[in-house]
Amino acid sequence: MDDIEARVVDNRNIVSNYFLLRLKLAKPMGIVRPGQFVMLKVPDKNIFLRRPFSIFDYGRDIVTIMYRVVGKGTEALCKAGKNEKTLVLGPLGNGFTITKRDVCVVITGGIGVAGVHLLIKTLKHDASIFYGCSSKEELAVIKDIMERNPAIATLDGSRGFQGDVVTLFRNQMKTFKGKNIEIFTCGPEGMVKNIRKQIEKWKTPCQVLVEERMACGFGLCFGCVVKTIDEKEPYKRACKEGPVFDLWQLSL
Amino acid sequence: MDDIEARVVDNRNIVSNYFLLRLKLAKPMGIVRPGQFVMLKVPDKNIFLRRPFSIFDYGRDIVTIMYRVVGKGTEALCKAGKNEKTLVLGPLGNGFTITKRDVCVVITGGIGVAGVHLLIKTLKHDASIFYGCSSKEELAVIKDIMERNPAIATLDGSRGFQGDVVTLFRNQMKTFKGKNIEIFTCGPEGMVKNIRKQIEKWKTPCQVLVEERMACGFGLCFGCVVKTIDEKEPYKRACKEGPVFDLWQLSL
Amino acid sequence: MATISLTFFGKRLKNPVMNASGTLGYSNEIESLWGVETLGAYVTKGLSLRPHHGNPTPRVWDERSGMINSIGLQNVGIERFFDEHFPFFQKKRTPVIVNFFGFTEEEYLDCARRIKPDRLIVALEMNLSCPNIKAGGISFGKDPQTVYEIVKKVKGITPIPVLAKLTPEVKNIVDIARAAYEAGIDGLTLINTMPAAIVDIKRKRVPIKGGFSGPALKPIALRAVYECSKAVPVPIIGVGGIMDADDAVSFLMAGASAVQVGSATFVDPYAIPKIIEGIGRYADKNGCRNLHEIIGITHE
Amino acid sequence: MATISLTFFGKRLKNPVMNASGTLGYSNEIESLWGVETLGAYVTKGLSLRPHHGNPTPRVWDERSGMINSIGLQNVGIERFFDEHFPFFQKKRTPVIVNFFGFTEEEYLDCARRIKPDRLIVALEMNLSCPNIKAGGISFGKDPQTVYEIVKKVKGITPIPVLAKLTPEVKNIVDIARAAYEAGIDGLTLINTMPAAIVDIKRKRVPIKGGFSGPALKPIALRAVYECSKAVPVPIIGVGGIMDADDAVSFLMAGASAVQVGSATFVDPYAIPKIIEGIGRYADKNGCRNLHEIIGITHE
């Protein structure tokens, strides 16, 4: 991990408020594991703190980030032009742990895919992917993983299953029967809670990438905590002990 | 007066810490009188307030400013590169009043010349100019008024009279004997006080351009006051009632 | 189109945006750029019974996220203000809020007594940050008890609605707000500048100590507005670091009925008209027919 | 070359720069970037007698000129700190200042009692901004009388030098500094965060209320340091909005003997080593052989 100067290569609008940002680093980052993130300086004088973003992709000094515009930091970020200078602190946090399983199931939706994209790339072809979004237009976001044949749910039914991604997963759960599966997920809290409800009975292993507001990104401030079932010390730092947690350790 | 968008044409170091900044205005400024000034936005995120600068020259949408680097605002200003965007509020304040006299005497020193430069240009050839600075290198600052044959004083004696500009003026006072003269000056408080001492006896008419820290530049804040002999209301706004004052009204 | 006008102490204001006291001259200084009739109301420079000379310079200093001022309450006095400047507002039919102060309790009372009700005068705004000479220079606004007493007396003297303008340098601003409310205050203006100082490291000195204003003040002011508007049921005017329409909307949502803009005008002399326009645009865009729909909405 | 080392309560510190409490983890978090032995002294996260869970999220929020935090004093407690983290500082021979707090007077006293003198412990730093449960949640640092009492008692219990860390949200910080001094305090840390709030206009709510830190705090902190260092003859540690070496030098000139850096580390994790280097460069460039030549130089 280090704080590295970087320049914007491109900062492209994919669809609606999704952007893909590629940054050229002045020197290589450390070894990147799927699920790790960076703290990115937003090149705008009104933004004080850095913002955490999952490493969407990384290779040859280019780090790629996919982000959705949701507030003042990301609004400012989407205005960053080619060659604009910034700083990238990373790689940070503990990524996903890939253990040998019969099937790795990745469930995600919306911008959540940014957190599992590198994981999907790493998992090769032994993975079952579920992706949910509002309509078929949004599928532009997962263009480069379409070849992995993800099961798709759209809220408006314009493509794939009509409904939310957890219902789609539930409908297909029987196909995993008897198999040794592990779930990997990243997305809104509501989705994670729904997944939990579906697998409560079997306590299926499940790794969750959580997103919390951060100030430092590497354990200094205790700003980014998530509540766990550890009674002695319930609040764990998402940036340091996470951002990937065992679902069954979380107190949702 | 208006607040006008502008871009840096060039921002040139003349000598030591003197700079000449030319700005192209998006639209013409109002009619400019010698001694008026602008409030300039310093294009740097750490500079909150604008800075006042005399209009060194003005013509065809180009306003020129000569400045000396003395603190954080001017330090930031000298980093402004070609085409950088800024804002120019002006023209502001009351300039010099040019009345018919036998001789107009302009006494100035150092960066003070920036305040009287346009006056000198306007006065045509019926003016007697005294300029003081530390050494002959600094004369680069008055290059374009050298043709007006200014009397020069340098502290190190490397050119002209060795000593300060007010002593030089005193030495030549007899040449003005019997003439109806008026003095115009702009410079450090010490210089103005010295001039006053020299002409105290005759109460020679004298207009002084004062420099005070400003926040608004046009009478809103009462930040830029100078003390006058008006007992009822001693503090007058340099930006609104000035920046040019009658020396004999000031309480120095 | 949404209306952003409002009724404030029974008077109709075009919009909820005013200048902050001491940041828009005496009357017509801004006229070459825009007219004071643009304002919801014009707030006067702080006025006292007798004219006051103010502090020597430097009086203003730049700071990364705002500015420091130490004007020292220079003003021509109430009488000259009403003789020389008030007619301008009458001509322009612009509602006025009269900011005033005193160095003794008697001076506050005399001020309040001198200001006669007028169709255009919306309210008096008591600046409680003024040093109380009899109390060794500690400002009037520091103790709930002192605030209670002076507000009670001023309210007993004038029929004009009275706003108390509070300083943030107190133990607990909500206690001060409550004291003013119990004494019968009609509204609050929150907040005045925060005491601060600058060090000039080149010249190794402290060139200025004074009041800090500008963007740095905003979250401090927002908290004061939020807490006080929950605690006392009188209208609040929010002030502190408002630079754009979003900032102004933040104050309304925190519980302010109107806002004042100070230092922003020095950075951009068109800040006030831009903010007024921006609030209108915000309302239109968000289908907000009336500002009451957002005032204090964060309380729920 | 100039020396920027100093003697603080009889201990030698390499330089006058410390982290601010709560902004540099428990011990080794920064080690992959730079070592804690770089610091003049390491200041611990606020510790209490018993472990404390802290507040739910959101705990941090970005603001134009700083940030707001509402961590809620989460910590593992004094015992676990000394068991699990203190040995790290021993190994690294890094001087430590132990920041602590309590929700009752007894908890403060118990904390002070538990911390045993050690070669590496430079001082205890009492965080007086903690809510006093018995006084209805008003913090200990608000009243000169309360401050006097608690400081007096803590001083009676521990042989270790004690610093009082004061909140700026008081009537007059100099009165608080004087009360602490009269009770025997050994030094002051000025200042803690300023209470503030954020409005999220998109979601029409106040997502966080908490302490404001960062550049916006600097002139407020500088004034506290300047006034208090003139009023009381004990060493002062300046903290609030220090982003670079010039800021640190400003605090020294205002009267601080040392400085702490908090939020700057989140913006630039190398801020502290850069500031240390920058102070050295400043001293060299200005022919300042020893920091005593500039500490409090603005007082003259």
Ligand SMILES: Cc1cc2nc3c(=O)[nH]c(=O)nc-3n(C[C@H](O)[C@H](O)[C@H](O)COP(=O)(O)OP(=O)(O)OC[C@H]3O[C@@H](n4cnc5c(N)ncnc54)[C@H](O)[C@@H]3O)c2cc1C
């Ligand atoms: C480990 C990690 C990885 C992340 N990866 C990505 C990513 O790859 N792509 C992406 O678009 N986003 C990602 N996020 C979320 C991203 O950091 C936030 O969306 C961003 O910081 C919002 O900044 P803002 O100023 O635009 O929003 P703000 O105006 O600050 O807030 C807008 C809304 O976003 C929520 N929010 C703000 N910060 C966070 C945060 N850190 N985590 C979750 N919600 C937040 C707020 O609560 C609020 O509702 C990640 C967050 C974490 C912790």
Ligand SMILES: Cc1cc2nc3c(=O)[nH]c(=O)nc-3n(C[C@H](O)[C@H](O)[C@H](O)COP(=O)(O)OP(=O)(O)OC[C@H]3O[C@@H](n4cnc5c(N)ncnc54)[C@H](O)[C@@H]3O)c2cc1C
């Ligand atoms: C009407 C007017 C016209 C001016 N014309 C020119 C000009 O043509 N060229 C030029 O170089 N300067 C001019 N000045 C001065 C110029 O405004 C200041 O030098 C500048 O604002 C300093 O900013 P800073 O941030 O670099 O200095 P700071 O760091 O703010 O201060 C550095 C030093 O400069 C002094 N200073 C700061 N502001 C002013 C000020 N407004 N007036 C006088 N002293 C100040 C301070 O007291 C301090 O000693 C003029 C000032 C006025 C009021």
Ligand SMILES: Cc1cc2nc3c(=O)[nH]c(=O)nc-3n(C[C@H](O)[C@H](O)[C@H](O)COP(=O)(O)O)c2cc1C
């Ligand atoms: C130059 C200046 C003069 C001020 N004069 C007064 C005053 O006379 N009376 C008063 O109550 N407040 C005065 N204030 C405080 C402002 O009205 C306002 O409360 C403060 O500046 C915060 O708002 P801002 O951040 O928008 O500037 C003054 C502020 C400034 C900057």
Ligand SMILES: Cc1cc2nc3c(=O)[nH]c(=O)nc-3n(C[C@H](O)[C@H](O)[C@H](O)COP(=O)(O)O)c2cc1C
């Ligand atoms: C995330 C965070 C946690 C903090 N925790 C503590 C604490 O536990 N005890 C304490 O006395 N101060 C605490 N503070 C206050 C800082 O020590 C410091 O006084 C304040 O942040 C101002 O300095 P800065 O502007 O350099 O950040 C904390 C500040 C932050 C930002």
Ligand code: FES
């Ligand atoms: S963001 Fe600071 S501890 Fe996680």
Ligand code: FES
């Ligand atoms: S600078 Fe504001 S009145 Fe002159």
